[in-house]
Amino acid sequence: DIVMTQSPDSLAVSLGERATISCKSSQSILYNSNNKNYLAWYQQKPGQPPKLLIYWASIREPGVPDRFSGSGSGTDFTLTISSLQAEDVAVYYCQQYYHTPWTFGQGTKVEIK
Amino acid sequence: EVQLLESGGDLVQPGGSLRLSCAASGFSFTTYVLSWVRQAPGKGLEWVSAITPSGTTTYYADSVKGRFTISRDNSKNTLHLEMSSLRGGDTAVYYCVKGGQYSGNYYGLFDYWGQGTLVTVSS
Numbered sequence: 001d002i003v004m005t006q007s008p009d010s011l012a013v014s015l016g017e018r019a020t021i022s023c024k025s026s027q028s029i030l031y032n033s034n035n036k037n038y039l040a041w042y043q044q045k046p047g048q049p050p051k052l053l054i055y056w057a058s059i060r061e062p063g064v065p066d067r068f069s070g071s072g073s074g075t076d077f078t079l080t081i082s083s084l085q086a087e088d089v090a091v092y093y094c095q096q097y098y099h100t101p102w103t104f105g106q107g108t109k110v111e112i113k
Numbered sequence: 114e115v116q117l118l119e120s121g122g123d124l125v126q127p128g129g130s131l132r133l134s135c136a137a138s139g140f141s142f143t144t145y146v147l148s149w150v151r152q153a154p155g156k157g158l159e160w161v162s163a164i165t166p167s168g169t170t171t172y173y174a175d176s177v178k179g180r181f182t183i184s185r186d187n188s189k190n191t192l193h194l195e196m197s198s199l200r201g202g203d204t205a206v207y208y209c210v211k212g213g214q215y216s217g218n219y220y221g222l223f224d225y226w227g228q229g230t231l232v233t234v235s236s
Binding site for chain 1: 131148157158159160163172174175206213218219220221222223224226227228229
């Protein structure tokens with residue numbers, strides 16, 4: 001199984017400041033035939049289901065604010081919130097969809113400092 | 114608008130059985146892979162099972178293999194999860210999730226989620 005490891009487990013950031021979450025996979029999730037990284041990011045607010053934010057490691061889902069960005073390739077990925085807003089308080093998960101069983105990181109809780 | 118509405122969650126004793134259902138609308142049901150993803154109270158996300166559009170191919174996490182059965186009724190746009198030999202570790206909110214197109218090799222990408230249904234396994 002591909003293990004997804006996020007860091008940190010939680011972080012507190014001041015409003016308007018940058019938040020950065022790391023996600024590492026235990027093996028490469030870059031599919032050579034199409035040069036795509038099979039990595040997604042989800043946001044889960046309390047009491048709600050997860051919401052897809054980013055797929056193919058860096059493509060924002062329609063409607064997602066452009067302060068959210070994804071980067072990385074192979075085994076190392078990053079989710080960046082460029083200017084944290086109050087509504088961004090949530091748990092963020094990375095997920096690989098390269099190979100079953102599809103697996104998630106343990107989640108990173110983002111709070112306001 | 115894509116909608117996924119789960120039902121069937123309940124309190125069940127260890128060793129018991131339960132059937133979850135998910136009514137889908139707002140997309141071409143027979144085009145997409147569907148999955149169940151669960152979340153234990155206060156914990157992270159765990160993919161449980163998936164089924165191809167025709168229903169002929171199914172996938173399971175090792176933790177549920179042999180105990181859970183996923184199926185779909187394409188005439189009713191409904192997804193099911195039959196759960197048996199339930200254990201305390203199966204206690205979770207179960208989400209019905211729409212994946213990508215089977216032909217697109219990205220069907221593990223979850224773009225729409227239902228609100229979830231709670232399964233509690235306890236005596």
